[in-house]
Amino acid sequence: MTTTKEPRQPVGTTPPEGTVPLEIHDLTVAYHRKPVLWGIDLQVPPGQLVGIVGPNGAGKSTLIKAIMGLLPASSGWVKIFGKPYRKNLDRVGYMPQRESVDWDFPVSVMDVVLMGRYGHLGLFRRPGRSDREIARACLEKVKMLPFANRQIANLSGGQQQRVFLARALAQESDLYLMDEPFAGVDAATESAIITLLHELRQRGKTLLVVHHDLPTARNYFDMLLLLNMRVVAFGPTQKVFTYELLQKTYGGRLTILSEVAQAVGEKHE
Amino acid sequence: MPLLLMLAASPSLQAARIGDVSDTHWLEQAVRFFSFQDPSLRYALIGSILLGVTCGLLGSFIVVRKLALMGDALSHAVLPGVAIGFLWSMSKNPVAIFIGATVAGLLGALMVNLLTQTTRLKEDTALGMVLAGFFALGVCLVSMIQRLPTGTKTGIDKFLFGQAAAIGAGDVWLMSGVAVLSLLAITLFYKQFLVTSFDPGFGRVIGMPVQVFHLVLMLLLAFAVVIALQAVGVVLVSAMLITPPAAAYMLTDRLHRMLVLAALFGLLSGAIGAFLSFLGNSLPTGPCMVLAASLVFGAAFLGAPRHGVITRWWRQRSRVRRIGRENTLKSIYHVLEDRDFVGEGVSLKELAERRRETIEEARRQARELHRHDFATLQDEDHSIWLTPRGWQRAAAIVRNHRLWELYLTHSASIAADHVHEDAEKIEHVLGEDVVRQLERHLDFATRDPHGKRIPSSVDIHQAGRPAPSREDPRPTGYGGGS
Numbered sequence: 043m044t045t046t047k048e049p050r051q052p053v054g055t056t057p058p059e060g061t062v063p064l065e066i067h068d069l070t071v072a073y074h075r076k077p078v079l080w081g082i083d084l085q086v087p088p089g090q091l092v093g094i095v096g097p098n099g100a101g102k103s104t105l106i107k108a109i110m111g112l113l114p115a116s117s118g119w120v121k122i123f124g125k126p127y128r129k130n131l132d133r134v135g136y137m138p139q140r141e142s143v144d145w146d147f148p149v150s151v152m153d154v155v156l157m158g159r160y161g162h163l164g165l166f167r168r169p170g171r172s173d174r175e176i177a178r179a180c181l182e183k184v185k186m187l188p189f190a191n192r193q194i195a196n197l198s199g200g201q202q203q204r205v206f207l208a209r210a211l212a213q214e215s216d217l218y219l220m221d222e223p224f225a226g227v228d229a230a231t232e233s234a235i236i237t238l239l240h241e242l243r244q245r246g247k248t249l250l251v252v253h254h255d256l257p258t259a260r261n262y263f264d265m266l267l268l269l270n271m272r273v274v275a276f277g278p279t280q281k282v283f284t285y286e287l288l289q290k291t292y293g294g295r296l297t298i299l300s301e302v303a304q305a306v307g308e309k310h311e
Numbered sequence: 312m313p314l315l316l317m318l319a320a321s322p323s324l325q326a327a328r329i330g331d332v333s334d335t336h337w338l339e340q341a342v343r344f345f346s347f348q349d350p351s352l353r354y355a356l357i358g359s360i361l362l363g364v365t366c367g368l369l370g371s372f373i374v375v376r377k378l379a380l381m382g383d384a385l386s387h388a389v390l391p392g393v394a395i396g397f398l399w400s401m402s403k404n405p406v407a408i409f410i411g412a413t414v415a416g417l418l419g420a421l422m423v424n425l426l427t428q429t430t431r432l433k434e435d436t437a438l439g440m441v442l443a444g445f446f447a448l449g450v451c452l453v454s455m456i457q458r459l460p461t462g463t464k465t466g467i468d469k470f471l472f473g474q475a476a477a478i479g480a481g482d483v484w485l486m487s488g489v490a491v492l493s494l495l496a497i498t499l500f501y502k503q504f505l506v507t508s509f510d511p512g513f514g515r516v517i518g519m520p521v522q523v524f525h526l527v528l529m530l531l532l533a534f535a536v537v538i539a540l541q542a543v544g545v546v547l548v549s550a551m552l553i554t555p556p557a558a559a560y561m562l563t564d565r566l567h568r569m570l571v572l573a574a575l576f577g578l579l580s581g582a583i584g585a586f587l588s589f590l591g592n593s594l595p596t597g598p599c600m601v602l603a604a605s606l607v608f609g610a611a612f613l614g615a616p617r618h619g620v621i622t623r624w625w626r627q628r629s630r631v632r633r634i635g636r637e638n639t640l641k642s643i644y645h646v647l648e649d650r651d652f653v654g655e656g657v658s659l660k661e662l663a664e665r666r667r668e669t670i671e672e673a674r675r676q677a678r679e680l681h682r683h684d685f686a687t688l689q690d691e692d693h694s695i696w697l698t699p700r701g702w703q704r705a706a707a708i709v710r711n712h713r714l715w716e717l718y719l720t721h722s723a724s725i726a727a728d729h730v731h732e733d734a735e736k737i738e739h740v741l742g743e744d745v746v747r748q749l750e751r752h753l754d755f756a757t758r759d760p761h762g763k764r765i766p767s768s769v770d771i772h773q774a775g776r777p778a779p780s781r782e783d784p785r786p787t788g789y790g791g792g793s
Contacts, residue, residue, distance in 0.1 A: 143509060
């Protein structure tokens with residue numbers, strides 16, 4: 043991640059350093075030289091449940107991955123609780139998409155959730171009793187404790203999703219980044235997950251969640267980020283969930299921006 | 312381990328050619344081979360065991376990461392390194408060969424990486440090309456070496472298919488070193504290897520140096536390939552990396568157990584392969600070890616408790632038979648019900664008619680029930696009488712069937728004439744707790760959608776028979792025509 047220029051002071055109230063869970067400045071991410079995210083500016087206040095919505099290809103997943111350094115950025119920076127990402131690893135919890143792993147891998151549900159504790163263990167230590175207790179508690183929260191010893195292939199899609207959620211919870215973080223936690227899950231799982239997310243928010247955690255379904259987005263989240271390669275709007279759900287802004291986000295796939303992006307990508311081939 | 316080192320350090324005689332023995336009985340050969348008595352054979356056996364364990368352990372990781380092709384490429388890519396190492400030292404110096412092979416292996420891995428990062432080529436293409444290219448270079452070099460006028464060229468051709476007899480003291484030291492290093496790395500950094508294999512993205516997020524551990528694994532793999540070269544040969548070494556872990560994968564669902572099993576199977580394959588080569592008058596050891604490993608895999612494939620082909624077939628067969636018995640019991644119940652449970656014996660003719668089959672068929676099924684203590688054959692084999700156990704099972708199956716039909720018509724709103732087929736299948740698999748739930752859900756109804764009486768638990772467990780349906784003046788619960 044390049045740190046080329048000094049940050050402009052954000053407009054409006056400036057919270058003291060270290061308390062803003064997530065601050066993004068001028069983030070641009072390219073995939074094979076084709077820009078996917080342009081100049082993203084974002085300041086997420088603490089204790090909010092934020093939903094990220096936008097059409098397919100809008101860069102929602104890309105944004106999450108770029109925040110965590112999983113994808114390189116061609117410009118801009120990201121700060122987590124006031125420090126560059128790498129310095130504050132233990133404060134971020136991550137829940138990836140289900141497709142990101144091979145579910146035939148010979149591990150049990152408990153093994154996967156324990157991985158969430160590894161960040162706290164250092165190079166040589168093995169998970170101890172307290173780590174197991176925490177893992178069990180997280181499994182209990184997502185109602186997967188009876189499955190603790192099952193190999194992960196023998197689970198339904200919703201159950202796999204819940205295992206990933208339990209792993210993120212086991213990280214015991216203050217900022218959670220979740221990539222489509224509701225994708226392809228049954229209604230019971232969905233309701234269980236959103237209840238859990240609200241509970242986390244009550245406890246003062248900040249959550250950034252990529253979401254694919256507009257109608258539920260209005261009910262689930264305190265704030266919404268309307269994303270389509272750039273920030274269309276960001277703010278409290280009531281203010282942002284308007285026809286005009288949604289039209290701007292979703293309407294017309296080939297906006298000028300994406301056309302230019304296409305051209306830039308082709309030029310570099 | 313101390314024992315092995317001690318043995319390895321003992322003064323070694325000129326290694327006799329494996330197979331240079333008179334035609335004694337193979338059992339005696341086995342004793343001679345496995346008892347570590349013969350110093351000339353000791354190194355062969357120890358070396359084979361060490362490489363089996365090392366390859367099994369490290370190979371497990373490439374099997375679960377779907378990198379099997381990488382193992383193959385690596386093992387073929389080292390050949391030019393071996394040749395150059397040989398040329399450099401002009402002898403079969405293990406250290407020179409080790410260094411040469413490792414450098415070649417790493418170069419190959421780097422080249423694959425370069426190709427996939429900078430072009431559109433996918434990993435399998437890059438691996439295939441690098442594998443073939445390096446191997447071809449190696450073969451040319453080896454052929455050149457064989458034409459050299461020096462006398463020290465012996466042994467280089469054995470690198471293609473392996474010859475365990477060629478393992479000397481120096482080789483065993485090297486192999487022990489790599490084995491110990493691998494064991495240490497896996498034990499100390501198990502959680503890192505686990506995460507980087509399963510979910511490297513998550514690993515990066517929690518701050519694990521994923522690339523470093525990936526490289527360490529590749530390096531250890533390169534070492535394993537190199538130490539296995541002598542005994543197994545370049546062409547087949549990848550099989551020792553893949554086959555024992557594959558066999559282990561059939562037997563367990565946990566990585567740590569898979570590692571142990573893979574090491575064990577590797578050990579077995581190594582030892583047996585070396586022994587077979589010894590028996591067979593200098594058969595090349597590589598193919599023997601891989602054959603042994605494949606046989607072990609075959610056994611696991613067929614007989615594994617959960618995933619094995621034979622065990623699954625057996626379970627299926629048992630299930631089909633159980634369902635057959637239960638259907639017969641059900642038919643007997645129906646026959647009895649039709650005559651209001653008057654009289655306990657059911658004639659074979661009645662049963663055959665009910666099930667629309669021959670009397671021979673009916674008799675065969677009756678005998679099957681008899682075998683399982685569900686019924687007895689009386690009247691010179693012309694009639695069947697249910698035992699208390701048989702009665703319970705028959706009534707329970709009928710209850711399951713009718714409860715399920717009622718559930719489907721009442722709660723799932725499925726038409727009454729659609730539910731029979733479904734119930735025919737479900738009746739055999741409803742567990743007791745689900746039955747309890749159904750009974751509660753349906754308010755302990757006594758009639759199914761067709762008006763037939765649903766056996767209650769009282770009916771099932773008393774040795775006597777339920778009251779005939781005519782004594783119930785009116786249907787209670789949800790009956791007929793819903």
